[in-house]
Amino acid sequence: MTDDSDAPAAPPERTVVQNAELALLLEVTGTPKPGNVDRAHEYDDLRFEHFVVGAVGARPGLRLAADGERLGRAFERAVAGMSRQSGGNTQFGALLALVPLVQAAATGDLTRERAGEIAAATTVDDAADFYRAFEHVSVAVDDPPDGLEPLDVRRGSGAVPALRERQLTLYDVMERSAEVDGIAREWTGEFERTFHAADRLLALDGSVADRAARVFLELLAAEQDTFVAIQHDRATAEEATERASAALEGDTDPWTLADEFVAEDVNPGTTADLTAAALFVALERGLDV
């Protein structure tokens, strides 16, 4: 018996799935993220705790993504698990951004190219799962363009026959949404903004929560939030971006902007989803907490 035989084993490394769950939790921990639920901002019917339960509930679906399950299926199960809380939709967009990244990280190198390849390799079955996911929670979306009513995501699994008929993959569906949805644009653009924001998270100083809040503001100042555009209109989204720029440059206190956005019901949710995805990439690349 050596001297070391009684010593404990080293602490385990965090797994890819743990990092994905942690990214969801750290996103909502960062404050202020003007207009969104965070550690210091919530609504009566959509509270911080709902995001915590959503993150823990999403885990089995994230596990499937890491295990190499079809992306659509992993996403649908993640959303189903996320939906088991009374707040409603907490992390639909964040999970959509995360699943290809999780699969890339768990099956090889987490690079933009590989994440893009994994997204591009999705099938019609994945698209069907994506539509099924809309049955678990109410997600704010615009009316589909003329002629595309059969593919309205609000039809849920009712749209699956139309998907099959047209042989649309999940990647095809994302391509058709890229103009109006910031997460779809990540799917079809090799997650450009996600990886850039991850670099920023790694480069900044301070607590991870503070960095997440800062990167949220940088993302919002750089590009219009597509959820705000759907929720209100393009002009409101453009104005939100300008006000985020002012907060970033110190002309407005971000806490004041947070109060204003809450009062005006301006919720840059897509930017929060991107922040969560960026946190995951940063954690995989060694972000210390």
Place this chain on the structure above:
Amino acid sequence: MTDDSDAPAAPPERTVVQNAELALLLEVTGTPKPGNVDRAHEYDDLRFEHFVVGAVGARPGLRLAADGERLGRAFERAVAGMSRQSGGNTQFGALLALVPLVQAAATGDLTRERAGEIAAATTVDDAADFYRAFEHVSVAVDDPPDGLEPLDVRRGSGAVPALRERQLTLYDVMERSAEVDGIAREWTGEFERTFHAADRLLALDGSVADRAARVFLELLAAEQDTFVAIQHDRATAEEATERASAALEGDTDPWTLADEFVAEDVNPGTTADLTAAALFVALERGLDV
């Protein structure tokens, strides 16, 4: 092909392990919990985000407990995983309280009697694991009584030979600590306060975060926090209990008490650990979030 063939499967139920992790997260979400880190209170070197990372990191150890692994081993692995963040000890006591409860819930009915039986069935090997766990984080403890220096937990795995020589099980170790440690008292008293607090969590109205904060105050008002007694002394612990009573009765604002406790460095950590354990029991019994 039936009409339902395209419909999604039902959302998955939360597992015992998910509920355990969630309990840790909801504990730190509840605010104000005077003197402790919570959603609205943190220190420069011990922040909310460290508790989030600790909860996610503890999961593999909690999984072992659910899978029927020896309790000591499950605990040591949970602490090892929890320790992978830069804040230090976040949930040592909470994990100690959780592992027998998780094992009871995962292997049969979660009752006081079964949790007590599982605690009582621990072995010398479990005690050795418990001592090893002290090597992962710095835990505040008192000096051991005269003659028990070989069993000082601060010796970590160095105390294992003494444990083996005296054939002390983990339950025996808990019995020896029950007078000075509130979690050890739960182990040897069939988790009386934990289950009572769980009943309170289920009976109260309002958000789960608010209920957790309220139950924390009720626990602190009812019994001295043993961590405060170790950190300061019995008189300070007694006074903290009296001040919690005053806050509970509306004579003091709990937010003011939180500011005072932070300023005085009074951290009722054992009471927070009990709150986490109670949240787990309540979640298993259907607490809705």
